[in-house]
Amino acid sequence: MPELPELNPVVHGKLRLALLSLLVGVEEAEFTWLRSKTGSTDGNLGAQLLKLEEAGYVAVEKKFVERKPQSIYRITEAGRTALSEYVQALKQLLGGAI
Amino acid sequence: MTENFEPRDLAERLNLIESMIAEGRRTTKNWGWTFVLWGVAYYVAIGWAALGHPALAWPVTMSAAGVITGMVASRREHNKTSTTLGRAMAGIWISLGVSISLLMMSLTWSRHVDSFASVAIVCAMLGMANATSSIILRWKVQFACALVWWASAVAACFVSDSVCTTIFLVAIFLCQIVFGIYGMLAVSRQHKQGAAHA
Numbered sequence: 331m332p333e334l335p336e337l338n339p340v341v342h343g344k345l346r347l348a349l350l351s352l353l354v355g356v357e358e359a360e361f362t363w364l365r366s367k368t369g370s371t372d373g374n375l376g377a378q379l380l381k382l383e384e385a386g387y388v389a390v391e392k393k394f395v396e397r398k399p400q401s402i403y404r405i406t407e408a409g410r411t412a413l414s415e416y417v418q419a420l421k422q423l424l425g426g427a428i
Numbered sequence: 429m430t431e432n433f434e435p436r437d438l439a440e441r442l443n444l445i446e447s448m449i450a451e452g453r454r455t456t457k458n459w460g461w462t463f464v465l466w467g468v469a470y471y472v473a474i475g476w477a478a479l480g481h482p483a484l485a486w487p488v489t490m491s492a493a494g495v496i497t498g499m500v501a502s503r504r505e506h507n508k509t510s511t512t513l514g515r516a517m518a519g520i521w522i523s524l525g526v527s528i529s530l531l532m533m534s535l536t537w538s539r540h541v542d543s544f545a546s547v548a549i550v551c552a553m554l555g556m557a558n559a560t561s562s563i564i565l566r567w568k569v570q571f572a573c574a575l576v577w578w579a580s581a582v583a584a585c586f587v588s589d590s591v592c593t594t595i596f597l598v599a600i601f602l603c604q605i606v607f608g609i610y611g612m613l614a615v616s617r618q619h620k621q622g623a624a625h626a
């Protein structure tokens with residue numbers, strides 16, 4: 331019997347998975363846009379984005395626009411690869427379960 | 429760790445990925461107001477030019493509309509999200525604006541301007557931009573606008589001066605004012621549906 335794939339724990343968190351999936355569909359996105367799409371709180375969203383940043387899956391650019399702080403997030407190549415591998419593993423696991 | 433996952437949980441995650449990717453790609457910005465703004469700007473320029481200042485009316489009105497568009501857009505959008513589709517759309521309309529402005533200003537200042545040719549050129553270019561945008565967005569209503577602009581461009585070559593102006597005014601009303609309001613309503617309806625589904 332073939333060995334079942336492991337799911338990447340960084341990608342597996344529901345909010346982190348939603349964030350990576352959102353970012354893969356856009357070039358870049360602001361913190362408030364990600365918050366509105368996920369319905370998450372500022373604290374939780376910031377913490378999950380930091381985990382993704384530490385894993386090298388997202389890159390952040392912080393700047394001031396009209397004296398207001400703005401954080402722009404974009405998915406990195408490593409993030410794309412991790413999400414793609416996660417989807418493959420998920421499909422393999424689901425294939426085995428059906 | 430893998431063995432603990434329920435198939436239902438895994439399927440939910442797959443659905444989450446699909447819905448979030450679709451959500452990101454579906455991101456639409458409300459640009460209907462720009463159609464209305466530029467429609468009004470055309471009317472102002474035509475009215476001003478009819479009062480006897482054509483060399484001043486078009487450059488001043490178009491420049492003012494460009495500045496207002498830039499200012500309002502930067503306040504509304506604030507870089508919330510950027511997509512390839514959004515950049516493609518911006519590219520089409522900015523290029524159109526620059527092309528029409530350069531051409532019309534040069535024709536006016538060199539005194540080579542001809543009202544029939546000017547209307548035909550502007551209508552044809554607007555038809556091209558609307559058609560390109562509608563094909564990318566798969567938006568039939570906008571393609572109908574492109575057809576109206578193209579028909580106006582052809583008609584401008586065969587009719588009298590007053591009829592040519594009337595055709596241009598009607599095309600502006602339908603394809604800028606009415607279409608702009610329709611676009612704003614469509615995006616607002618889409619946002620309401622999105623909020624209801626969340």
